[in-house]
Amino acid sequence: MDGHATTRVDPQVVEAMLPYLSDRFGNPSSQSHGYGWEAAAAVKQARQILADAIAASSEEIVFTSGATEANNLAIKGVAEANLQRGRHLITLQTEHRAVLEPCQYLERLGFEVTYLPVQGDGLIDLQQLQASLRPDTILVSVMAANSEIGVLQPLAEIGAICHAHQVLFHTDAAQAIAKIPLDVQTSNIDLMSLTAHKVYGPKGIGALYIRRKNPRVQLAPQIHGGEQERGFRSGTLATHQIVGFAKAIELGLAEQPQESERLRQLRDRLYSRLQTLEGIYLNGHPTQRLPGSLNISVEGVDGAALLLTLRSQVALSSGSACASGRAEPSPVLIALGRDKALASASLRFGIGRFNTLDEVDFVTEQVAMSIQSLRRNHTKA
Numbered sequence: 001m002d003g004h005a006t007t008r009v010d011p012q013v014v015e016a017m018l019p020y021l022s023d024r025f026g027n028p029s030s031q032s033h034g035y036g037w038e039a040a041a042a043v044k045q046a047r048q049i050l051a052d053a054i055a056a057s058s059e060e061i062v063f064t065s066g067a068t069e070a071n072n073l074a075i076k077g078v079a080e081a082n083l084q085r086g087r088h089l090i091t092l093q094t095e096h097r098a099v100l101e102p103c104q105y106l107e108r109l110g111f112e113v114t115y116l117p118v119q120g121d122g123l124i125d126l127q128q129l130q131a132s133l134r135p136d137t138i139l140v141s142v143m144a145a146n147s148e149i150g151v152l153q154p155l156a157e158i159g160a161i162c163h164a165h166q167v168l169f170h171t172d173a174a175q176a177i178a179k180i181p182l183d184v185q186t187s188n189i190d191l192m193s194l195t196a197h198k199v200y201g202p203k204g205i206g207a208l209y210i211r212r213k214n215p216r217v218q219l220a221p222q223i224h225g226g227e228q229e230r231g232f233r234s235g236t237l238a239t240h241q242i243v244g245f246a247k248a249i250e251l252g253l254a255e256q257p258q259e260s261e262r263l264r265q266l267r268d269r270l271y272s273r274l275q276t277l278e279g280i281y282l283n284g285h286p287t288q289r290l291p292g293s294l295n296i297s298v299e300g301v302d303g304a305a306l307l308l309t310l311r312s313q314v315a316l317s318s319g320s321a322c323a324s325g326r327a328e329p330s331p332v333l334i335a336l337g338r339d340k341a342l343a344s345a346s347l348r349f350g351i352g353r354f355n356t357l358d359e360v361d362f363v364t365e366q367v368a369m370s371i372q373s374l375r376r377n378h379t380k381a
Contacts, residue, residue, distance in 0.1 A: 002315045003198075003292060003350030004147055004175060009244070010200040010353070013371055016247040017202065020240035028237050029228060039239045053249050054173075054192060055183040056209050062229045063242055066206035067174035068098040070193035071141075073233065074170045075102040075221050078087055078139045078191070079111060086136030090129065092143070093335040094118050099172055120337050121285040122151035123171030130161055131271055139168045143333045144176035144192075148348055149284030150293025159188030174198055174206075176300035178252025179260070179290055184259045190217050196241070200353060201248030205241035207212065208232075234367050259353065261293035266351050266360045270294060273364045277371055281342060283333055292351035297338055301374040303329075303345035305356060309370040318346050331358050 020042060026035030026044045044058070050060040064070045079089070091103055093115045103113045114132050119125055124142060133140075140162050142153050144374030155171060163171040170191035173182060178199045184192055195206040210232065211217045219232060226234035251261075271294055274280050298306065303318055310316055318330065329343035338346075347367065351360070 001209040001349050001354065002317050003352035004150075004163060004199050004348060005317060006203065006305045007010075007200045007352055008354055009197075009202055010248060010251060012251060013201055013244045013247045016311070017244040018212070019239045019309055020243050023245035024239070026239070028239055029226075031064040034346050040239075042236055042239055042243050043115075044072050046242045048312050049246040049250055049255065050207055051193070052180070053178065053253055054194075054209060058211065059230075060176065060209050060212050061208055062232045062377060063237060064199070064206045064208055064233055065204055067172060067193045067195035068206075069233075070195075070206050070208035071096075071098045071170075072102050073219070074191040074193060074210075075139065075141060076106065076222055077219035078168055078170070078217070079109075082216040083139045086134075086138040088137045089139045090114045090132050090137060090203075091141045092116050092124060094122060094146060094148075094332045095141065095143050096147050096174075099143065099303075103141075103327060118335055119172055120282075121288075122146060122332075122336055123285060123288065124153055124158065126154070126161065128158055133161070133165050134166060136301075137167050138164070138187060139170060141170040141172070144171045144182070145290050145293075146284070147175050148330060149295040149336070150175070150290050152176070152290065153184075155189065157186040162190075162367050163188045164213075168215075169203065175290065177258065178249050179292075181256075184211070190215070193220075194295065196245035197246050199248050199252050202241050202244045204243045205238060207245070215334065230366065250375075256302075260291040263351050266355065266357065267292055267294050267349070270349060270351070270360050270364055271296070277368060281338075283336060283346060284340070292349075292355075294351070295339040295346060296334065296349075297342040297346045298371055299342065300378060301345050301371055302378075305374055306347070306370055308344060309374065310366060313366050317348050318344075 024038050028039040030036030047058045047061045050061050094367055107113055142158055145152050159169045170188045172193045174195045177194050190211040191193035192209040197203040221232050223234050283295040283298045329340045332345035
């Protein structure tokens with residue numbers, strides 16, 4: 001139940017990828033023979049599928065190695081391309097490290113970054129965002145769906161504020177793609193980072209949407225060495241991964257309404273049963289979050305000990321996989337106002353396509369038993 005860290009590749013995705021690892025192995029940049037043409041046609045079709053998924057045009061999709069690279073390309077690329085216009089960026093304290101660390105890197109180069117706090121439910125304060133904009137602000141970066149607490153930010157409202165002030169708006173949608181509706185036009189999104197492995201696709205492939213008009217986004221490439229991806233991202237395209245990415249998105253969109261409802265029911269069942277224990281606190285907005293996402297803090301237990309007791313039976317985490325193994329409490333939960341004890345004793349559940357009702361009930365029993373056991377031992381001590 002650690003589906004926000006990664007997901008199993010759907011068998012239909014594997015089936016779609018396999019031919020491009022064997023018979024159709026051509027380089028899509030090789031345009032002098034049939035092998036290259038066949039690979040290029042597959043990439044073109046995949047690019048269109050991704051574009052349609054977010055209401056973009058295929059020319060606006062640039063393939064990357066994942067959302068981390070897409071975030072770096074968006075943030076550093078905008079900063080480098082807009083040196084004469086301004087050196088101020090805005091993001092949230094609750095962003096993924098793949099956004100925070102590029103921002104910190106830019107600060108070392110002389111840029112200024114405003115790290116906005118969030119409200120107690122994890123949502124941005126739109127008035128605070130408005131007040132933080134400056135004449136030299138060039139970019140606002142706000143995650144679509146938080147990777148720890150699943151909170152869904154109001155993208156359309158953020159985009160409207162940014163465009164009213166002629167500021168570019170970037171969103172990391174790694175956790176959101178094919179799980180909730182996304183529309184770069186109605187939400188005034190200029191840059192959107194995507195990845196495949198959170199939505200039953202292969203690891204190692206992602207994409208960045210780069211708006212081409214109204215406004216046309218100026219972006220400096222961060223990887224040089226070829227002319228692939230309109231010069232934004234050099235390197236031979238991984239056709240099999242791109243095909244797998246598109247198939248994963250296709251499957252996710254096809255089943256989105258009914259799967260969202262199924263996941264919501266499983267999540268609510270899990271939470272309602274855990275609530276029979278005392279000292280269980282929900283982290284993040286109760287309804288404005290991903291349907292399969294649940295993050296709780298548990299009073300009166302050691303967080304590390306709780307995960308240790310569960311790990312032989314249940315795959316869970318206390319936060320982002322990129323921070324797994326760290327002793328510090330989650331910065332996201334601290335930003336929500338949790339004290340260090342509660343922030344350290346948190347569990348993140350990511351319920352997904354292959355989880356069943358029986359598994360939810362089993363996990364509920366295991367978690368409840370572990371909490372009760374640790375509390376008894378704590379009382380004896």
